[in-house]
Amino acid sequence: DLEHLKLLHESILRHQKLSGPIWKHPNANFRDIHRNLQYLNSKIHTIKQRLSSPYTIDYYTLIGLRRGCKRTDVEWTHLLLYLRHRPEKACHFVERCEFVDERDIDAVKDQACVSALMLYRLLQKAYTYIMTCIMEEEAENQKQLKAIEARKEEHNVQVNSVPKQ
Incomplete structure (x- = not known):
């Protein structure tokens, strides 16, 4: 679920801490998390627009x-x-x-x-x-x-x- 994934990314950014032990995330970068969050927001927005707009049938x-x-x-x-x-x-x-x-x-x-x-x-x-x-x-x-x-x-x-x- 994209909304759930978005909430996880927001909590990581809010607390500045990744969940789990450090050895699980050796190359984690908070800039990547921020980019992923922006991507998730845009993806959620496009999906909501597509669902809300009436579809056209030929x-x-x-x-x-x-x-x-x-x-x-x-x-x-x-x-x-x-x-x-x-x-x-x-x-x-x-x-x-x-x-x-x-x-x-x-x-x-x-x-x-x-x-x-x-x-x-x-x-x-x-x-x-x-x-x-x-x-x-x-x-x-x-x-x-x-x-x-x-x-x-x-x-x-x-x-x-x-x-x-």
């Missing part, structure tokens, strides 16, 4: 699609993955298995159901995220098309309103 890779795919591809892939990875399907699979060793069958079944449910929820999140991205792209394209049509119409009005000589 939903396109999870589902097996490339970026910029069509809505029909996403819907088709979602349907196939839903049919293949339904949570109740995993539970029924475990019921049909025969276990050689002495395991608690109910615990294995519960674990399989929970894992399948987590996978299913992850696939649902991926589908929702990708569909949201596609809808935002479509809305942005619609805005751009409307802006282009408005400019064309404005240009046509200006061309028609110019007096001919």
